[in-house]
Amino acid sequence: MSLYLDANATEPLRPEARAVALAAMELVGNPSSVHADGRAARRVLEEARSRVAARFGGSARDVVFTSGGTEANALAIISLRQGRRVLVGATEHPAVLRAAEGAGMLPVLPDGTLDLAALEAALASGGPALVCLMVANNETGVIHPVAEAAAICRRHGAALHLDAVQAAGRMPLDFASSGAESMALSGHKLGGPKGAGALLLRPGLDLAPLIAGGGQERGRRGGTEALPAIAGLGAAAEAADPAAAARLTLLRDAIEAGLGLPVAGSGAPRLPNTSCVILPGAPAETQVIALDLAGMRVSAGSACSSGKVARSPGLAAMGLGDAAGEAIRISLPWNAPADAAARFVEAHAAMRERLALRRAG
Amino acid sequence: MRILVAMSGGVDSSVVAGLLAEQGHDVIGATLQLYDHGAAVQKKGACCAGQDIHDARDVADRLGIPHYVLDRESRFRDAVIGDFADSYARGETPIPCVRCNQTVKFQDLVALAKDLGCEALATGHYARRVEGPDGPELRRAADPARDQSYFLFATTREQLAFARFPLGDMPDKAAVRREAVRLGLAVAEKPDSQDICFVPSGRYHDLVAKLRPEAAxxxxxxxxxxxxxxxxxxxxxxxxxxxxxxxxxxxxxxxxxxxxxxxxxxxxxxxxxIPVTSVPVGEVNWLSEPPAVAFRAEAKFRAREVPQPVTAVWDAEARRLIVTPDQPVISAPGQGCVLYDGDRVLGGGFIRPGRVAPVDASAPAA
The missing domain is CATH 2.30.30 (SH3 type barrels.)
Structure with missing residues (x-):
């Protein structure tokens, strides 16, 4: 039987999300229509908006639904970067890096956390800035010092955009008190359906749309809303209680103890579900394939549409050198079974034994 | 048995995967991403993976086998593209397909296959691997028009022992395409690949000029x-x-x-x-025990020619082979010289520059 341990790629659908998404699929109306069916659809849309705002500390009217995390990040960055220079963390996700093309790179410390002194120095001179920072890293689960970074940004009058795609649902988040202008979320990383994301905006922030269309989402994102996915996102946000995610910490720690291998970012605060484990001398690609064939779904590097396993620039930015190509990511889903750690450790040991025999022979 | 199949996305390796899966083997497909396809066709924003990679994935999906895309860009750049340009800069005419088979395909994929617990690596090459009294032998394909044994001369004996070439006995390409149709593979009518894969435009000197300007x-x-x-x-x-x-x-x-x-x-x-009476050959890989004295064989000095009778002598100490064809031949340094005994590949190496004295078949080897 296979074991799904790639939650940071996508979380399994939560039953609460499935139920509301299926119900929303049956609604005939367009949320923008004036008639009763339209109003019924809009009610579902606004309910989802309220749930997202409630879970993440935003105001419902400043939640903009998008097609996903990538679009939410792009919408914020492309709009906010007007008239500002952009600074991004060295371990940011391509969704941010590509929207922030030409940005200055902020280094991370060897433990994977943002180098706050470098942020301070970068903001000390130069014009108005937009700083883009992930709350938690997709590959290592390392949690950045967001409050400290926000304080530095505030002191220098810099705008801050947060990519909370991996953090959401796995750790407490309060956008209202974060000091950020905007925060991006992805529905399927919360356990909702794929195809919806959200951008939380500081109240009063005016944002130019990427797609104007019919002026939906208060003119900030045109196009009829993907109601089933959005409704599912709302339900998933409500169901994704960070307190429940703490259960995963025990499983993660059991995996790390069972493997006894170096863990990237182990010195920093990390998400409860993520472990980036280095097996020296073994290409990450070989590990991912061998584990897949043994039924263990893990990943390495950044996924590309071609499906190839590429070396991780994020881990290289942590100064891991060759180990950056020897690390796999184990990310426990919200519904990881209780025996997940034991089963994974056993499969990993079998792989390791075969690789060691091969190297010896 | 568990078999890794090198799938290019073309009809040949797709049929290999299909036939092995049909025989009930535990087939794993692997496709090498060797170069940035978007950059190679000079189309901004195009995916690094070309259509061939997508085709290979589709075939694997259709067959219901696991499939992986392996990023070998930097390895290919160093071992094949770099060597290709260096070879031109040395005044030679390279055969990148041999280098690719030698390094990226057989060296690396055999290692990966063993790491994954596979018992064999299968490819879509037109060649035959036959169990002989002294271990596996490499032989020409049944279809002389498709035979690719020339490109496989650098395969080591250990690699050959692990390799499988299920298309070697196919009577012709049409038969392979019929198999593809029978297996329901969408690539059945896909045209054969042409020229050098990493220079889809065919203008390879532009690439050489970029890497080794002096050669241009x-x-x-x-x-x-x-x-x-x-x-x-x-x-x-x-x-x-x-x-x-x-x-x-x-x-x-x-x-x-x-x-x-x-x-x-x-x-x-x-x-x-232009034709020479004798050809020096280096970097020789033997797939048979080389005789200690001068011996008769047939040889190909380029991919597209019929093997012709030669006398050869192997200097084991200098690791140098000298091949004297019965009739003078045109030989370009950098190309392969492959020795055959009938269908069997005895060994082969790369043609070196310079002229050497012909082998006297009656004299004992040095």
């Missing part, structure tokens, strides 16, 4: 006595025996006789004087 610099065209007859647009455009592109007035009968990288010269001579 213009220089003199001279005769064997050193008389300047004209100018050329870069040595990489020429190979021994070539008649085209010399741009000489009244070039009747003149062909490239040699390339002189030190002086960036293309040496030309009358066509009749």
């Amino acid at each position: 610099e213009s220089g003199e065209i001279v005769d064997r006595e050193g008389h300047v007859l004209g100018r050329h647009q870069g040595m990489a455009r020429y190979t021994v025996g070539q008649a085209r592109g010399l741009g000489l007035p009244g070039e009747a009968g003149l062909r490239v006789a040699a390339l002189d990288p030190a002086r960036r010269r293309v040496v030309v001579a009358p066509a009749a004087s």
Whole structure:
């Protein structure tokens, strides 16, 4: 039987999300229509908006639904970067890096956390800035010092955009008190359906749309809303209680103890579900394939549409050198079974034994 | 048994995967991403993976086998593309397919296959691997028009022991396409790949010029006595025996006789004087026990020619093979020289520059 341990790629659908998404699929109306069916659809849309705002500390009217995390990040960055220079963390996700093309790179410390002194120095001179920072890293689960970074940004009058795609649902988040202008979320990383994301905006922030269309989402994102996915996102946000995610910490720690291998970012605060484990001398690609064939779904590097396993620039930015190509990511889903750690450790040991025999022979 | 299949996305390796899966083997598909396809076709924003990778994935999905795309860009750049350009800069005519088979395919994929607990690596090459009294033998494919044994000469015996070439007994390509249709593979009618995969435009000298500018610099065209007859647009455009592109007035009968990288010269001579009586061969890989004395065999000095009778002698100490064809041949340094005994590949190596004395078949080897 296979074991799904790639939650940071996508979380399994939560039953609460499935139920509301299926119900929303049956609604005939367009949320923008004036008639009763339209109003019924809009009610579902606004309910989802309220749930997202409630879970993440935003105001419902400043939640903009998008097609996903990538679009939410792009919408914020492309709009906010007007008239500002952009600074991004060295371990940011391509969704941010590509929207922030030409940005200055902020280094991370060897433990994977943002180098706050470098942020301070970068903001000390130069014009108005937009700083883009992930709350938690997709590959290592390392949690950045967001409050400290926000304080530095505030002191220098810099705008801050947060990519909370991996953090959401796995750790407490309060956008209202974060000091950020905007925060991006992805529905399927919360356990909702794929195809919806959200951008939380500081109240009063005016944002130019990427797609104007019919002026939906208060003119900030045109196009009829993907109601089933959005409704599912709302339900998933409500169901994704960070307190429940703490259960995963025990499983993660059991995996790390069972493997006894170096863990990237182990010195920093990390998400409860993520472990980036280095097996020296073994290409990450070989590990991912061998584990897949043994039924263990893990990943390495950044996924590309071609499906190839590429070396991780994020881990290289942590100064891991060759180990950056020897690390796999184990990310426990919200519904990881209780025996997940034991089963994974056993499969990993079998792989390791075969690789060691091969190297010896 | 668990078998890794190198799937290019073409019809041949797709059929291999399909046949092995049909026979009930535990088939794993692997496709090498060797170069940035978007960059190679010079289309901004195009995916690094070309259509072939998508085709391979589709075939694997259709067959219901696991499939992985392996990023081998940097390995391929160093081992194959770099060697390709270096070879031109040395005044040679490279065969990148041999280097690719030698490194990225057989060396690396055999290692991966073993790491994954596979018992064999299968490819879509047209060649046969036959169990002989002294271990596996590499033999020509049943279809002489498709035979690719020449490109496999650098496969080591250990790699050959692990390799499988299920298409070796196919009577012809049409039969392979029929198998593809029978297996329901969408690539059944896909055209054969052409030329050098990493230069889809065919303008390989642009690439060589970028990596080794000196190979693209213009220089003199001279005769064997050193008389300047004209100018050329870069040595990489020429190979021994070539008649085209010399741009000489009244070039009747003149062909490239040699390339002189030190002086960036293309040496030309009358066509009749180009063939040589003996060919030095280095970096030899033996797929049989090389005789200690001069021996008779057949040899191919380029991919597209019929093996011809030769006498060869192997200097085991200097690790140098000298091949003397019964009839003089045109041989270009950098190309492969592959020795055959009938269908069997005895071994092969890369043709070296310079002239050597013919082997006297009656004399004992050094």
